[in-house]
Amino acid sequence: MDKETMxxxxxxxxxxxxxxxxxxxxxxxxxxxxxQRLDTLLNEIQHKS
Structure with missing residues (x-):
């Protein structure tokens, strides 16, 4: 999933x-x-930055 989609x-x-x-x-x-899903996505996007 790309950053914009996230x-x-x-x-x-x-x-x-x-x-x-x-x-x-x-x-x-x-x-x-x-x-929980929101937390997961926020963590993923933070690691991608």
Whole structure:
């Protein structure tokens, strides 16, 4: 995945995480899963920089 695609995915996941957190709570399984995926992408992009 190239850097631009990763940045787009990060933005998408941030928005989705906030939507899910508002609907189901920050500690819901879905919120946590999205957060973990977001963390992984942020770590990957940091290592590529």
């Amino acid at each position: 940045l787009e995915e990060i933005e998408h996941l941030r928005k989705r995480m906030m939507e899910v957190a508002n609907e189901k709570g920050f500690s819901s399984v879905e919120s946590v899963q999205i957060s």
